[in-house]
Amino acid sequence: xxxxxxxxxxxxxxxxxxxxxxxxxxxxxxxxxxxxxxxxxxxxxxxxxxxxxxxxxxxxxxxxxxxxxxxxxxxxxxxxxxxxxxxxxxxxxxxxxxxxxxxxxxxxxxxxxxxxxxxxxxxxxxxxxxxxxxxxxxxxxxxxxxxxxxxxxxxxxxxxxxxxxxxxxxxxxxxxxxxxxxxxxxxxxxxxxxxxxxxxxxxxxxxxxxxxxxxxxxxxxxxxxxxxxxxxxxxxxxxxxxxxxxxxxxxxxxxxxxxxxxxxxxxxxxxxxxxxxxxxxxxxxxxxxxxxxxxxxxxxxxxxxxxxxxxxxxxxxxxxxxxxxxxxxxxxxxxxxxxxxxxxxxxxxxxxxxxxxxxxxxxxxxxxxxxxxxxxxxxxxxxxxxxxxxxxxxxxxxxxxxx
Amino acid sequence: xxxxxxxxxxxxxxxxxxxxxxxxxxxxxxxxxxxxxxxxxxxxxxxxxxxxxxxxxxxxxxxxxxxxxxxxxxxxxxxxxxxxxxxxxxxxxxxxxxxxxxxxxxxxxxxxxxxxxxxxxxxxxxxxxxxxxxxxxxxxxxxxxxxxxxxxxxxx
Numbered sequence: 001x002x003x004x005x006x007x008x009x010x011x012x013x014x015x016x017x018x019x020x021x022x023x024x025x026x027x028x029x030x031x032x033x034x035x036x037x038x039x040x041x042x043x044x045x046x047x048x049x050x051x052x053x054x055x056x057x058x059x060x061x062x063x064x065x066x067x068x069x070x071x072x073x074x075x076x077x078x079x080x081x082x083x084x085x086x087x088x089x090x091x092x093x094x095x096x097x098x099x100x101x102x103x104x105x106x107x108x109x110x111x112x113x114x115x116x117x118x119x120x121x122x123x124x125x126x127x128x129x130x131x132x133x134x135x136x137x138x139x140x141x142x143x144x145x146x147x148x149x150x151x152x153x154x155x156x157x158x159x160x161x162x163x164x165x166x167x168x169x170x171x172x173x174x175x176x177x178x179x180x181x182x183x184x185x186x187x188x189x190x191x192x193x194x195x196x197x198x199x200x201x202x203x204x205x206x207x208x209x210x211x212x213x214x215x216x217x218x219x220x221x222x223x224x225x226x227x228x229x230x231x232x233x234x235x236x237x238x239x240x241x242x243x244x245x246x247x248x249x250x251x252x253x254x255x256x257x258x259x260x261x262x263x264x265x266x267x268x269x270x271x272x273x274x275x276x277x278x279x280x281x282x283x284x285x286x287x288x289x290x291x292x293x294x295x296x297x298x299x300x301x302x303x304x305x306x307x308x309x310x311x312x313x314x315x316x317x318x319x320x321x322x323x324x325x326x327x328x329x330x331x332x333x334x335x336x337x338x339x340x341x342x343x344x345x346x347x348x349x350x351x352x353x354x355x356x357x358x359x360x361x362x363x364x365x366x367x368x369x370x371x372x373x374x375x376x377x378x379x380x381x382x383x384x385x386x387x388x389x390x391x392x393x394x395x396x397x398x399x400x401x402x403x
Numbered sequence: 404x405x406x407x408x409x410x411x412x413x414x415x416x417x418x419x420x421x422x423x424x425x426x427x428x429x430x431x432x433x434x435x436x437x438x439x440x441x442x443x444x445x446x447x448x449x450x451x452x453x454x455x456x457x458x459x460x461x462x463x464x465x466x467x468x469x470x471x472x473x474x475x476x477x478x479x480x481x482x483x484x485x486x487x488x489x490x491x492x493x494x495x496x497x498x499x500x501x502x503x504x505x506x507x508x509x510x511x512x513x514x515x516x517x518x519x520x521x522x523x524x525x526x527x528x529x530x531x532x533x534x535x536x537x538x539x540x541x542x543x544x545x546x547x548x549x550x551x552x553x554x555x556x557x558x559x
Contacts (some may be wrong), residue, residue, distance in 0.1 A: 187536070215471075244535070245455045245507075245534060245535060245536065246534070248477065248534065248535060249475070249476075249477060254477055254533050254534055255477065255533070256512050256533050257512075300528075300529070301513075303516070304513040304514050304515065304516055304528075304529040305512075305513050305514075306511075306512070306513060306514050358508070358509075359507050359508050360507055360508035361507055361508075
């Protein structure tokens with residue numbers, strides 16, 4: 001059904017290779033680290049109310065999202081929870097790219113007052129109070145520091161930007177630089193454990209991938225993995241609808257930032273325009289002392305990332321793998337269903353006006369109802385949730401840190 | 404990727420057009436960054452050069468990708484640029500590289516850095532063509548006579 005040119009194009013989207021290496025995280029491939037990270041991911045002890053874990057907003061049964069329009073941890077959040085499927089393939093993290101590694105991304109929610117609502121000192125103490133976790137940590141990183149002296153290591157504390165009187169900042173300021181570094185080291189290792197687990201959340205054996213394999217070996221069973229409707233949908237995806245301009249390559253994302261003209265709520269979320277500024281001054285960015293590769297590569301990456309290029313309201317292009325199981329959509333969860341997303345791009349009904357300083361990427365692609373159905377069929381063919389069941393929940397005690 | 408024209412560069416992209424003009428680049432304003440640690444350039448004969456003709460009389464501009472077999476899409480790469488007057492290298496005050504996608508209305512998402520290897524010989528690191536479509540690589544050549552912009556047009 002596909003033309004030779006379309007077949008060649010399809011091969012640009014599959015297979016998805018292994019996730020890229022992360023030299024800033026020395027334990028990114030360490031299975032013990034991943035197992036401990038998995039335990040931490042589902043553990044609610046690291047939140048201020050003892051009820052929130054990473055899985056609260058990234059629930060495996062909900063496509064490692066939360067199914068909500070806007071996220072809710074210990075409080076409400078103004079952005080939609082991104083799925084964690086294939087998160088390790090990202091170049092930048094969060095909707096606004098304010099982080100440049102998966103481990104550094106994992107630290108943000110822990111201290112966000114709306115998510116875990118905790119602080120790095122509380123995180124470190126919670127770890128220290130769990131002997132089974134300390135044992136597992138020690139196996140990965142070596143000795144766990146003694147943080148029992150409360151005069152040196154307050155119960156709670158962290159840097160709080162532009163709030164010098166915040167209790168967390170006041171407590172943090174009482175600490176010596178060496179003790180702050182000790183806490184930061186454990187805290188960043190916490191993120192590296194979480195990253196080692198999240199790296200395993202890979203989806204790359206969807207019906208579309210099977211179909212592309214079938215194109216190579218002319219296997220009729222594999223070719224049957226993609227329905228005629230989905231095949232037509234692919235030709236629209238990479239043709240008339242031009243979705244592939246942004247959702248490109250095997251990740252189905254260009255990994256960069258755009259305004260898609262979906263109307264937003266009150267106020268202006270600056271998106272990448274602010275995210276890139278935050279990234280450059282982040283004490284845990286890839287150029288920091290906590291990057292295990294010495295920072296050389298990331299320093300370079302940060303140097304050449306421009307500050308002023310982005311207009312307000314640009315957000316990261318999400319991957320489309322597993323898109324059918326990660327509703328709702330967009331950075332504020334503005335669109336409830338995949339059908340509505342396709343309808344939006346087809347008509348631009350309700351779209352925000354284009355920014356005259358912005359890109360000229362978004363135009364109404366004017367798909368017929370049948371074409372919209374075909375495109376949805378193709379998007380649904382990108383679903384692969386065949387992750388082993390043992391990665392979808394906290395590890396069994398015999399297998400994890402409590403062993 | 405479409406083949407638009409044939410070039411001396413034996414890869415699958417097409418060099419459409421090389422123009423030279425004294426106009427200002429429309430892409431974002433780049434900052435000067437410290438030069439990257441310069442890795443050894445490949446052996447002279449291993450990768451052929453693409454030719455680009457400037458409007459400046461007798462000036463010839465050559466370029467080649469040095470760390471990939473072809474210009475990659477959405478993967479940072481490095482390139483070399485040589486500027487000749489006749490057959491001899493010619494010195495510039497400065498060389499910059501800007502990017503622009505005329506159909507999309509945007510440029511690079513990162514600013515490549517330029518380091519000098521020799522007289523009229525430059526290395527450009529961190530070139531990222533993050534989207535498919537038509538790209539204009541705009542080499543800005545500054546010398547005592549002003550700005551000369553050489554545009555290398557690529558179809559990715």
